[in-house]
Amino acid sequence: MVTRSEERRDAYVKSMQLTNTITSSGRRLTDRRQIRGRIFTGAALLLPLLLVGCAVIFVSSYDEITDREIQEAAKTTEVLIGDVLANQTSYREHAKEYREIDGALGALEMRASNYQKNEAEIELIQKTRAALRDLQRTHKEIGPFRLAEAEGVRSLFRSLIHHELAKKRSAGIGGPTQ
Amino acid sequence: MNFEDTLKKMIEAAAGAAKIHWKDFRTYAEQEFKRLAEAGASLEADYIADLAAAERQKKAANREKLKRKAKLRAELAFDSLRLASEGVVTAAKADAKIAAQDAINAALAVLRTAVNESVGIALL
Numbered sequence: 001m002v003t004r005s006e007e008r009r010d011a012y013v014k015s016m017q018l019t020n021t022i023t024s025s026g027r028r029l030t031d032r033r034q035i036r037g038r039i040f041t042g043a044a045l046l047l048p049l050l051l052v053g054c055a056v057i058f059v060s061s062y063d064e065i066t067d068r069e070i071q072e073a074a075k076t077t078e079v080l081i082g083d084v085l086a087n088q089t090s091y092r093e094h095a096k097e098y099r100e101i102d103g104a105l106g107a108l109e110m111r112a113s114n115y116q117k118n119e120a121e122i123e124l125i126q127k128t129r130a131a132l133r134d135l136q137r138t139h140k141e142i143g144p145f146r147l148a149e150a151e152g153v154r155s156l157f158r159s160l161i162h163h164e165l166a167k168k169r170s171a172g173i174g175g176p177t178q
Numbered sequence: 179m180n181f182e183d184t185l186k187k188m189i190e191a192a193a194g195a196a197k198i199h200w201k202d203f204r205t206y207a208e209q210e211f212k213r214l215a216e217a218g219a220s221l222e223a224d225y226i227a228d229l230a231a232a233e234r235q236k237k238a239a240n241r242e243k244l245k246r247k248a249k250l251r252a253e254l255a256f257d258s259l260r261l262a263s264e265g266v267v268t269a270a271k272a273d274a275k276i277a278a279q280d281a282i283n284a285a286l287a288v289l290r291t292a293v294n295e296s297v298g299i300a301l302l
Contacts, residue, residue, distance in 0.1 A: 054286075055283045055286065056279055056286075058276070058278060059272055059275045059276050120269065120271065120272035121272075123268050127262075127264060127265045127268070128265075134254040134255070134257050134258040135254075135258060138250075138254045141250065142250065146224060148216075148218075148221045148224065148255065149251070149258070151213065151214065151217035151258070151259065152217075152255070152259045152260075152262040155210060155213060155214060155217075155266070158210065159210070159265040159268070159269040160265075160269075162202075162206045162269050163272055165202070166202065166273050169202070170199075170276045170280050
């Protein structure tokens with residue numbers, strides 16, 4: 001049997017529990033607001049500091065291997081052009097070198113595409129390959145090319161080297177490095 | 179932290195960083211366009227000479243064959259020069275981006291130093 005006093009006690013306990021629940025949930029809500037406010041204030045204070053701490057990157061960083069490979073491909077191309085201009089050598093004598101240069105540039109393009117914000121380098125490599133194909137076709141279908149006909153390929157190699165030097169210079173004056 | 183002094187130093191640092199790239203770009207672009215223009219003029223002269231040589235052929239078949247070769251030769255060479263000219267523009271655009279990047283980073287470096295000096299520790 002449950003007596004009246006026990007009923008009152010149970011009702012009191014239940015009401016206290018309910019009050020506690022309401023109070024505690026209300027306090028939680030208040031705490032959340034405070035936490036959010038503090039996080040917002042903290043973020044607002046830290047954001048300029050974080051911005052100052054970061055460096056902006058518009059162009060991919062300098063890569064020594066890419067630079068070296070470009071120099072190597074440029075050297076092989078120069079030897080080929082020099083030989084054709086000086087000795088009027090046939091396409092057959094240089095067919096292997098054309099393939100090697102294109103292969104080296106293809107590998108460079110693959111490497112360059114692994115870096116973000118590296119569109120200029122990729123574009124320059126693609127254009128160099130296209131110009132080399134023009135020169136190769138001239139050599140193969142017409143005969144030994146002339147100095148002016150090789151100028152496009154040479155100019156594109158110079159542009160590639162210039163681009164690498166600009167990246168290297170940037171790394172030297174506080175820009176991104178690998 | 180002295181705001182005016184920091185701002186002045188930031189602008190100087192940014193201008194200095196951009197100037198280095200600008201000087202190199204100007205030399206490169208001027209030389210490259212000069213070389214391409216010279217090559218273009220040379221190609222034109224070669225094409226005219228090739229056509230003249232073709233015209234001197236007595237056999238019509240030989241004449242046409244040489245004309246076709248001269249045309250293909252000029253087309254391939256001019257396509258190569260077009261690619262090279264576009265390459266200079268591509269490199270120039272990248273130069274501008276690198277210059278802007280270095281200018282901003284140089285200014286941020288000055289601000290970083292100023293903040294660190296102001297708080298007395300290497301905060302950033």
